[in-house]
Structures are given as structure tokens and as C-alpha cells.
Amino acid sequence: MQGFKDVPRTVWLLAAGVFVNAVVSCTFVFVFVWLTGPRGLGAAQAGLAVGIGGVGLVAGNFTGGWYGDRFGHRRVLLAASTLGGVVLMALPALSTALLYGALPAAQYAAGVVRAANSALVAVTVPDGSRRQAFAVTRCLSNGGFTLGTPLGALVATGFSYDWLFVAEGLGTLFLALWTARVVPPRAATAPSAAPDGGLGRGGLWRELRARPAVLVLLGAIAVADIVYRQHYTTFPVSLAEHGLDTRAYGFLIAINGGVILLLEIPAALALRRRSPLHLVGTGLVLVGGGYAVLMLGVGAASAVAMMVLLTLGEILYKTTATAYVADESPEHAVGRFQSLYAGVSVSGVVLAGPLGGALYVTAPGLLWPLCAVLAAGAGGAVLWAGRPAGRPAGRHEGRHAVRPAHETGSHPRAVAG
Known part of the structure; x- marks a missing residue:
């Protein structure tokens, strides 16, 4: 593990939180089945809802880094994961009409979290060691997902699909609390306050x-x-x-x-x-x-x-x-x-x-x-x-x-x- 000595302790701790969250973050695998099954939507309606959610995910990824450069990546990750966790837990109780807005909101928050997490790793790790750092976070994320998907299937079939959303919401809130604990709140260089983020003309x-x-x-x-x-x-x-x-x-x-x-x-x-x-x-x-x-x-x-x-x-x-x-x-x-x-x-x-x-x-x-x-x-x-x-x-x-x-x-x- 000699090559990983330049990966800061903060990244290992952040990756551990990502792993825990990934174990319960499998609702996207089952959301189409949930919409067409317990929620009673037709395939076309469910496909539209899932598609809109996908747009929210991509939009969150594209904009999360801008927020982080402007307001701080840690702060943005905390805000987005808190919002996403609350929305996820509320999804089973929402009407079908509200789902068309709540699903993309949850996915948008997930996209912002993903971009903010990557930026946090990037600014924490020294040049030349980022491959190892991103490998750690990606490996643990995949490990959590690999473990969580069959567990999610057991929960969905043995109890209720609704519990999947509650579990992922709680896991996302845990990620916010864990990040607040393990990632230092202050930065050596504050985020740029300029409207263009310091990029200039x-x-x-x-x-x-x-x-x-x-x-x-x-x-x-x-x-x-x-x-x-x-x-x-x-x-x-x-x-x-x-x-x-x-x-x-x-x-x-x-x-x-x-x-x-x-x-x-x-x-x-x-x-x-x-x-x-x-x-x-x-x-x-x-x-x-x-x-x-x-x-x-x-x-x-x-x-x-x-x-x-x-x-x-x-x-x-x-x-x-x-x-x-x-x-x-x-x-x-x-x-x-x-x-x-x-x-x-x-x-x-x-x-x-x-x-x-x-x-x-x-x-x-x-x-x-x-x-x-x-x-x-x-x-x-x-x-x-x-x-x-x-x-x-x-x-x-x-x-x-x-x-x-x-x-x-x-x-x-x-x-x-």
C-alpha cells in the first residue's frame, strides 16, 4: 500500500461514509418496478418519471461544482445531501402528481452530491496521488452498491419498496452528518466570491x-x-x-x-x-x-x-x-x-x-x-x-x-x- 501514503486520512474517512451510503442507495434500480407495481403507473408514465429524474441527475452533476467553487464544496455537499435525504424519505407518501417533481429534485440533489464529493477529493489530495484517491472512493462506492442491491431486493420483496426510499434517505442524511464530522470546515483558500468564480473574462x-x-x-x-x-x-x-x-x-x-x-x-x-x-x-x-x-x-x-x-x-x-x-x-x-x-x-x-x-x-x-x-x-x-x-x-x-x-x-x- 506504499503508493497510497499520499492519500490523506480525510479521503479514507469520506470514502467510508460513501460506502455506507452506497449500501442503501439502490432505489434507482427498483424505481421503475415500484412505479409500475405498488404505485400503479403505466409503463409510459413510469418511463417519463424516470426520464425526468435522469435529467435532474445530469443537471445536478453539471452544476454541483459551480456551487462548490462559489460557496465551498463541503458546504454544498452538506446542503444537497440533507435536501436529498429528506425528499427521498418523503417519496412514498407523495401523490403521483408530486412524484414528477420530487423524483428529479432527489436526483438533482444526488448529482450535486456526486460532483461536490469529487471536488472535495480533488482539493484534498496532492497532485500526483489523485488516481489512488479516486480509486479508493470509487472502489468503496461500488462495494457498497454490490452489497446493497441484493439486500435491497430482499427488503423490497420481503417488506415494502417504501422502505428502500426511507433507508436511502437516512443513508444520505448520514453522509451529511459524517462529512460534517470528518471534513475540516475551514479552507486555506476561501471560495471565490466573484460572480464568475474568479475565472475572469x-x-x-x-x-x-x-x-x-x-x-x-x-x-x-x-x-x-x-x-x-x-x-x-x-x-x-x-x-x-x-x-x-x-x-x-x-x-x-x-x-x-x-x-x-x-x-x-x-x-x-x-x-x-x-x-x-x-x-x-x-x-x-x-x-x-x-x-x-x-x-x-x-x-x-x-x-x-x-x-x-x-x-x-x-x-x-x-x-x-x-x-x-x-x-x-x-x-x-x-x-x-x-x-x-x-x-x-x-x-x-x-x-x-x-x-x-x-x-x-x-x-x-x-x-x-x-x-x-x-x-x-x-x-x-x-x-x-x-x-x-x-x-x-x-x-x-x-x-x-x-x-x-x-x-x-x-x-x-x-x-x-
């Missing part, structure tokens, strides 16, 4: 144009997330049509969680000196390779191979890309850069289902080849951005790819908020 776009590799990365992640999330939307439908039932799909999701738990942290440690753009590009190509396997036919063996490749690609690109964007962000706009990444990294929540579903209905034979080409193309673009000669790489890529923080003399920055 030209604002965020000017900062992004100065970092073309970040722009390439964000575009590639937006495309890749639509492809990646097909394994939550069209993939289970395809499995069912080829004789593989829900139990088989659950087994495949368990493979995803298990591989992440086994390899996420060791991979971050072993690869911490490698070029981040090369790792991200390779990961996206692996995601494309997973869908390419399905072109050989959808069966048990190909489905397992697809999920393993998809998960290996996810391990390579998600943590590394999050850390790379944090390393490239100006210190007065860490939150906004994290929000940009957080937003594009969940854009598939809104777009994957409609786009993939439409193509699956009209031309099912084209879906997996197109997914493979799009993910591989996105990976190729990132690899091009990180090419050795004349690359439009960011300010820190080479330094972070070669030396860890304890060799550069970097020190943690105080937590904002």
Missing part, C-alpha cells in the same frame, strides 16, 4: 481552450458513456431474447462489481506512473472490444467475455479520467472542472436508453457494431490527444505520469467549504 471556456486535451477527453467520455450504459438498457433485453433470464443478467452485474472490487485499487497503484491519457484511451478501446465480442453472437460465454472487457475498460478509464481532469483544472475552478466531467460521465443516463432502444428496434444488427466503433473511436481520439510528439496535452500530464506526489514535494491543499 472568457470564463470557463477560455480555461478549457487552454487545455485542448481536456476538451478531447470530455467529448470522448460523453460518447463512451452512451455506449457504456447500453449494458443497463438494451443489453439485458438482448440477453432475454437469446434465452438468458434475469438471473443470468444479475450474475453478469455481479462479475462487474467483483472485478472492480478486486482490481480497482491494485490497478491504480500499479499504473499510477503511466500516462493518464494513454490509460483512458486504452480503457475506452477495451469497452468497445467488449461490445465487439457480442457481434460473434449473444450467449453465456460471449456475455461473460463482454462484461469482463467492459469492466477492465471501466477500471482503466473512469478513475484515471476523473483524476486527470482534477490535475488539469485551475485551482479556482476545481469544482467546475469536476462538474464538467461528472456531467458528461453520466450523460448516458438520459441518452443511452432512447438512442440505443430506437436503434435496437429499427436495426438490431447494427447496435453492437456501432457501440464497438464509437467506443474504439473515442479511445482513439484520447490516445491521439496523448501522443508523444506535439500532443495537445495538459499542463501536468508528463509530470504526473512519471513521479508520484511524494517525489515532487507537493502537499495536500485544504478542503474547500
Whole structure:
């Protein structure tokens, strides 16, 4: 664990709180069943409610970092998790009409929490150690979700779906209390009070144009997330049509969680000196390779191979890309850069289902080849951005790819908020 000595204690404690919250944060898995079952909505109504909720989640991710840069990331996380927890616990008691407003409100708060949490990690960890820090938080989050989903199914079937919302609401309130306890309330540098957050004339776009590799990365992640999330939307439908039932799909999701738990942290440690753009590009190509396997036919063996490749690609690109964007962000706009990444990294929540579903209905034979080409193309673009000669790489890529923080003399920055 030598490579993790630069990860501050605050991050480990924050990750522990994320784990506890993740154990009970599985309502989104069951919300469609809850709406069409106990709440009695039709599939179209339930789909509309879930879709609006997805828009709220993406909007929260895009705006959470702006709030954090303006008011403090800790303060924003506390406020959003408190609001989200209260709304979640109230959902079972609300009328159907009110659900159309409450669901996106809860999801919006969840998106703000996600962006604020990423920004907190980014400003707490020294340059060069962020991959390890984000690997810790992502691994524990996935571990909590892997444990919580079957427990949630037992609660929903043995007691009531309503208890899932109560449990997640309490877990979200716990995250607020835990964060208030473990994250220092003062920052070495106060959030910018300027209306533009201290970005000056030209604002965020000017900062992004100065970092073309970040722009390439964000575009590639937006495309890749639509492809990646097909394994939550069209993939289970395809499995069912080829004789593989829900139990088989659950087994495949368990493979995803298990591989992440086994390899996420060791991979971050072993690869911490490698070029981040090369790792991200390779990961996206692996995601494309997973869908390419399905072109050989959808069966048990190909489905397992697809999920393993998809998960290996996810391990390579998600943590590394999050850390790379944090390393490239100006210190007065860490939150906004994290929000940009957080937003594009969940854009598939809104777009994957409609786009993939439409193509699956009209031309099912084209879906997996197109997914493979799009993910591989996105990976190729990132690899091009990180090419050795004349690359439009960011300010820190080479330094972070070669030396860890304890060799550069970097020190943690105080937590904002």
C-alpha cells in the first residue's frame, strides 16, 4: 500500500461514509418496478418519471461544482445531501402528481452530491496521488452498491419498496452528518466570491481552450458513456431474447462489481506512473472490444467475455479520467472542472436508453457494431490527444505520469467549504 501514503486520512474517512451510503442507495434500480407495481403507473408514465429524474441527475452533476467553487464544496455537499435525504424519505407518501417533481429534485440533489464529493477529493489530495484517491472512493462506492442491491431486493420483496426510499434517505442524511464530522470546515483558500468564480473574462471556456486535451477527453467520455450504459438498457433485453433470464443478467452485474472490487485499487497503484491519457484511451478501446465480442453472437460465454472487457475498460478509464481532469483544472475552478466531467460521465443516463432502444428496434444488427466503433473511436481520439510528439496535452500530464506526489514535494491543499 506504499503508493497510497499520499492519500490523506480525510479521503479514507469520506470514502467510508460513501460506502455506507452506497449500501442503501439502490432505489434507482427498483424505481421503475415500484412505479409500475405498488404505485400503479403505466409503463409510459413510469418511463417519463424516470426520464425526468435522469435529467435532474445530469443537471445536478453539471452544476454541483459551480456551487462548490462559489460557496465551498463541503458546504454544498452538506446542503444537497440533507435536501436529498429528506425528499427521498418523503417519496412514498407523495401523490403521483408530486412524484414528477420530487423524483428529479432527489436526483438533482444526488448529482450535486456526486460532483461536490469529487471536488472535495480533488482539493484534498496532492497532485500526483489523485488516481489512488479516486480509486479508493470509487472502489468503496461500488462495494457498497454490490452489497446493497441484493439486500435491497430482499427488503423490497420481503417488506415494502417504501422502505428502500426511507433507508436511502437516512443513508444520505448520514453522509451529511459524517462529512460534517470528518471534513475540516475551514479552507486555506476561501471560495471565490466573484460572480464568475474568479475565472475572469472568457470564463470557463477560455480555461478549457487552454487545455485542448481536456476538451478531447470530455467529448470522448460523453460518447463512451452512451455506449457504456447500453449494458443497463438494451443489453439485458438482448440477453432475454437469446434465452438468458434475469438471473443470468444479475450474475453478469455481479462479475462487474467483483472485478472492480478486486482490481480497482491494485490497478491504480500499479499504473499510477503511466500516462493518464494513454490509460483512458486504452480503457475506452477495451469497452468497445467488449461490445465487439457480442457481434460473434449473444450467449453465456460471449456475455461473460463482454462484461469482463467492459469492466477492465471501466477500471482503466473512469478513475484515471476523473483524476486527470482534477490535475488539469485551475485551482479556482476545481469544482467546475469536476462538474464538467461528472456531467458528461453520466450523460448516458438520459441518452443511452432512447438512442440505443430506437436503434435496437429499427436495426438490431447494427447496435453492437456501432457501440464497438464509437467506443474504439473515442479511445482513439484520447490516445491521439496523448501522443508523444506535439500532443495537445495538459499542463501536468508528463509530470504526473512519471513521479508520484511524494517525489515532487507537493502537499495536500485544504478542503474547500
